[in-house]
Amino acid sequence: MDRRKFLTAAAGGAGSLLLGGCGGSKDTVVIASSLPRTGIAQGQTESIVNGLKMALEESGGEVAGMKLRHQDMDDATAAQGGWDAAKEKDNAREAANDPNVMAFIGPYNSGAAENSMPILNEAGLVQISPACTSVQLTKKVPGDQSGKPDIFRKSGKVTFCRVCPNDFVQGPLSAVFAKEVLGAKRVYVLDDKELYGSGIAGLFIKKCGDLGIEVLGHDSIVASQQNFKTVIATIKGKNPDLLYFGGTTVTKGPQIAIDMKGEGLTCPLMVPDGCYEKSFVDAAGLDTVKAVPCYATVGGFDPSQLKGAGAEFVRKYKEKHGADPEAYAVYGYEAAKVVLEAIKKVGRKDREAIREAVLATKDFDKGALGKWSFDPDGDTTLKVLTVSKVEGWPFKPVRTVSE
Amino acid sequence: MSPGRYWVPALFVLLAAYPFLPVAEPNRGEQFTVLFVYAVLALGLNVVIGYAGLLHLGIAAFFGIGAYTVGILTVPYFPFGQSFLVAATAATLAAAAAGVATTAPVLRLRGDYLALVTLGFGLITLYAIRNLDAITEGTKGMNPIGAGPVPGVAEDADLSGWRLFPGWGVRWYRYPYLYFLALGVLGLVMLFLRNLERSRLGRAWVALREDELAAACTGLNPARLKLAAIAVGAGLAGLAGALYAIALQGTGNPQGFDFTLSMTMVxxxxxxxxxxxxxxxxxxxxxxxFDRVATNVLDNLIQEHVGSGGPSYTKVSGWKLMIFGTVLILMMRYRPEGMLPEARHRRELHEEPTKPV
Amino acid sequence: MPELFAQAEAAGFGQFLVTGLVMGSLYALIALGYTMVYGIIELINFAHGDLFMLGAFLAVTHLAWSGLTDPAFAASAPAYLLAWMVAGGIAAAALFCAALNVAADRVVYRPLRASPKLTAIVSAVGVSFVFVNLGLFWKGPSPVKFPDLIPDTNLLASDGLRLTWKDVMVVGVTAPAMLALTLFVRYTPLGKAMRATAQNPTAARLMGVDVDRVVSATFALGGALAGVAAVVYGLYIKAVDFQMGFQNGLYAFTAAVLGGVGNIPGAVVGGLVIGVVGELSKAYLGAKWSEATVFAILIVILVFRPAGLLGARTREKV
Structure with missing residues (x-):
């Protein structure tokens, strides 16, 4: 009967899953990364992995006499079309359970980080995110009842750190730039309702209050919506000096710019680092950014501003990939560099020692970002924000703001 | 007779023993836990589509209602602080009630209109979850959700000592508890449904699905039967949602309760x-x-032997939707009754097709 | 909420109505593909939205090949040349979508004609997954810019209400397309055959109608309309991405059902209703509640009119 055939096939499939997996030799060090490699954030994670792999290649495929391997895990599933909480947990456990894994780079989404952090913390495996900027992953927010970030640190040790400045840097400094450079007095704020976008928009609004900038309104869009003509027409009626959008390229940052041009709202548009990429200007079009002044912000520096090792990285990246690196590529590179340096220092496969070495990173200058350290919470001390004018790719840095 | 007679119990025994076997991969247990949860959800949907014949395209809504009920009843910043048993029961009941309440007014719609209404209801629930930040924390998701103890089982029970032979078994995190909880619930749901199928209600559903008019003529009340199916199906989906929230210790991304999930479940x-x-x-x-486990395994194998990175079409995960879609198309073409068809349904598809008039 | 309401009032109800009607006529054009196929073989073609997406991608590729993605060229080229190029894009997308839709029918749906409805629906979902994956490989995950060829200048003298060439273009293409379709179905022999098949396939076959050919023609027509809609959408919205099939397909499907599945004027009315409700709710309730409002209104309407807005009045399908 057919049924028997199916059962056999099913059993075979299940068996290979139960048994399958990877053996690892004793002298291999694995650096695992967990990023949404499929679905909508694919473009950015591609550049992160490019940067990461450059760092690994530079060390010649080995570190401290051990073979080096990169395990590229995907935390997105088809069923969700983007990052998936259960999948991110799986990846964290997979890394935690593989004795060869010495560091976990990722994730990309702050929401995903909340899922992997407790597992990696318990396993004592150091985690370096190249892109998560939500404040609560590392620091307690005044008035917050949820107990974050301590609930992610059950072991009492800090295992999560990030090489990108958090939203406390980006949101508020964007407001400072808006006031000082653009002279904005009345702003309207939109966000994409995602953890990242609404978080950064909230911090922007808060700082506006402190600086005496009037916030005319705040609304959320849905990224699957086709156009925002109606939303922009409404905003135009309020006549703002600046529109701030907390969101990313794939959550329709470019569409906002397009509809601003279409509806004749020509005040500047300001977007955070989720839009700091080539595909933002590709999707918005040069005609759009000519009509609507667009400013994109990125924590740290624009690749073109990097000096020394950073400039070298940019040159090599261009050589290899035939294009200027995206802002995120630098963070992928930096995260891998920090890890490799720590493993080199420790010289053996000892997660706890490597964790300590990573978190003790001080005045690190072997990467591309210049000199910086980790603070006790795992945040970078690089608290500067670069604002660039979007006129094509690469973006033109206008000013670097610091606290 | 029943195709599941031998292999289903055998599968359960195998799964229960799996963590103790030497072949156990450390991470599979947690991955399987989530699969068990989705299996409960699918069985719930099967009650609605398979037993009662109502095409429901919004089952994810009940999954979400279940997860968020557990969230509200257990997270520390709400004053309820209930245990798992209470929360899961409440989740099941809440989802069942939501199912009945949303279906009752639209029962008179015929097939595809009903499908669209259920789809719409699923989307409304999703946006309610996303937008009512004061209750659901919006896109942040509610966490942490403490699993809370089932009486007699400590939440962090460490079964690492339970080894058949030294060197067998796996390193455990939290999962002995959650793995067996989910597997146990799945087993109970299977038993419950088996008995339900053989009950008066189950036979009435068969009659309803085969011919609604004839069923009504024999004195069955179609509306009441359909509502019963929705109540059971939505309730099971709510239970699955409760398990999901507990297994994840949070509700995760609200996008996990969207139309894509409903469709995948169908x-x-x-x-x-x-x-x-x-x-x-x-x-x-x-x-x-395939979506959650196999693509990973295959990608890792490719990475180990070929190297990582490269554009998305060099990875299995990049082809996921393509493979998924092709499998659906081929299955429907060559085996539309499914892998293990129900006897009646199978006859229907393989006998001389009778054209609907 | 009251604050948003006041803001919306300031910007003007009329403006939202214009945007809503324009969006609505786009949904209607896509919905026609759903409703015609449904009318004939009772298949909810879940892949239709993604077919629309692939049509838009083809149009981008075609227009880039004609050099229109270069704004300097687009600005300097004479209007008649642009019009011809756009018309070429529309023709290419329509042909492409028609061919793809017919191919999907031949390969996937036709062998399932005698199967239960669910079988065909699941196949359609499978086709939709394949299309999305193809779109992802084709243009990648980020949105793709569609050439901005039609000026945004206001045609009205008034300061508040804006009616641009883009709005006119959308209605100018969609309305004739819908009218042509209606006339086609009503007066041509093939259209008559379609109506006959929709009413009763067996009887139509007995009367000498080649049912397979009629179904293929229906898929071709529906696909072509999706292709036309894709280009018009691209010119109006100005950016396309691989996920756009989902929302547009969903709204179009909803429009078809709202109007009464299988009913051509119904799909148009349904599309317009959804477009207007979608835009008005964005303005008055906030963009994040737009989808929820559309579906809430849909459910309410169906509760009171279970066969859709026009479903009860017109018996005839197609």
Whole structure:
């Protein structure tokens, strides 16, 4: 009967899953990364992995006499079309359970980080995110009842750190730039309702209050919506000096710019680092950014501003990939560099020692970002924000703001 | 007779023993836990589509209602602080009630209109979850959700000492508790549905699905039967949602309760064998297992032997939707009754097709 | 909420109505593909939205090949040349979508004609997954810019209400397309055959109608309309991405059902209703509640009119 055939096939499939997996030799060090490699954030994670792999290649495929391997895990599933909480947990456990894994780079989404952090913390495996900027992953927010970030640190040790400045840097400094450079007095704020976008928009609004900038309104869009003509027409009626959008390229940052041009709202548009990429200007079009002044912000520096090792990285990246690196590529590179340096220092496969070495990173200058350290919470001390004018790719840095 | 007679119990025994076997991969247990949860969800949907014949395209809504009920009842910043048993019961009841309340007014719609209404209801629920930040924390998701103890089982029970032989078994995190909880619930749901199928209600559903008019003529009340199916199905979906929230210790991304999940579940049910419990179980384990487990394993193998990175078409995960879609198309073409068809449904498809008039 | 309401009032109800009607006529054009196929073989073609997406991608590729993605060229080229190029894009997308839709029918749906409805629906979902994956490989995950060829200048003298060439273009293409379709179905022999098949396939076959050919023609027509809609959408919205099939397909499907599945004027009315409700709710309730409002209104309407807005009045399908 057919049924028997199916059962056999099913059993075979299940068996290979139960048994399958990877053996690892004793002298291999694995650096695992967990990023949404499929679905909508694919473009950015591609550049992160490019940067990461450059760092690994530079060390010649080995570190401290051990073979080096990169395990590229995907935390997105088809069923969700983007990052998936259960999948991110799986990846964290997979890394935690593989004795060869010495560091976990990722994730990309702050929401995903909340899922992997407790597992990696318990396993004592150091985690370096190249892109998560939500404040609560590392620091307690005044008035917050949820107990974050301590609930992610059950072991009492800090295992999560990030090489990108958090939203406390980006949101508020964007407001400072808006006031000082653009002279904005009345702003309207939109966000994409995602953890990242609404978080950064909230911090922007808060700082506006402190600086005496009037916030005319705040609304959320849905990224699957086709156009925002109606939303922009409404905003135009309020006549703002600046529109701030907390969101990313794939959550329709470019569409906002397009509809601003279409509806004749020509005040500047300001977007955070989720839009700091080539595909933002590709999707918005040069005609759009000519009509609507667009400013994109990125924590740290624009690749073109990097000096020394950073400039070298940019040159090599261009050589290899035939294009200027995206802002995120630098963070992928930096995260891998920090890890490799720590493993080199420790010289053996000892997660706890490597964790300590990573978190003790001080005045690190072997990467591309210049000199910086980790603070006790795992945040970078690089608290500067670069604002660039979007006129094509690469973006033109206008000013670097610091606290 | 029943195709599930021997292999289903055998599968359960195998899964229960799996963590103790030497072949156990450390991470599979947690991945399987989530698969069990989705299997409960699919079995719930099967009650609605397979037993009662109502095409429901919004089952994810009840999954979400279940998860968020547990969230509200257990997270520390709400004053309820209930245990798992209370929360899961409440989640089941809340989802069942939501199912009845949203279906009752639209029962008189015929097939495809009803499908669209259920789809719409699913979307409304999703946006309510996303937008009512004061209750649901919006896109942040509610966490942490403490699993809370089932009486007699400590939440962090460490079963690492339970080894058949030294060197066997795996390193455990939290999962002995959650793994066996989910597997146990799945087993109970299977038993419950088996008995339900054989009950008066189950036979009435068969009559309803085969011919609504004839069923009504024999004195059955179609509306009441449909509502019963929705109540059971939505309740099971709510229970699955409760387990999901507990297994994740949070509700995760609200996008996890969207239309894509509803549709994937419909595919699991139909691919496995509409109306047939063991088939639905197998369909879900294979389809969701492919999405969540197999692509990872394959990608890792490729990475180990070929190297990592490269554009998305060099990775299995980049082809995921393509493979998924092709499997659906081929299955429907060559085996539309599903992998393990229900006997009646199978006859229907393989006898001389009678054209609907 | 009251604050948003006041803001919306300031910007003007009329403006939202214009945007809503324009969006609505786009949904209607896509919905026609759904409703015609449904009318004949009772298949909810879940892949239709993604077919629309692939049509838009083809149009981008075609227009880039004609050099229109270069704004300097687009600005300097004479209007008649642009019009011809756009018309070429529309023709290419329509042909492409028609061919793809017919191919999908031949390969996937036709062998399932005698199967239960669910079987075909699941196949359609499978086709939709394949299309999305193809779109992802084709243009990648980020949105793709569609050439901005039609000026945004206001045609009205008034300061508040804006009616641009883009709005006129959308209605100018969609309305004739819908009218042509209606006339086609009503007066041509093939259209008559379609109506006959929709009413009763067996009887139509007995009367000598080649049912397979009629179904293929229906898929071709529906696909072509999706292709036309894709280009018009691209010119109006100005950016396309691989996920756009989902929302547009969903709204179009909803429009078809709202109007009464299988009913051509119904799909148009349904599309317009959804477009207007979608835009008005964005303005008055906030963009994040737009989808929820559309579906809430849909459910309410169906509760009171279970066969859709026009479903009860017109018996005839197609």
């Amino acid at each position: 595919c699991c049910v139909i691919l496995g064998g509409l109306g047939n419990r063991p088939g639905v179980l197998l369909g879900t384990l294979l389809l969701m297992g």
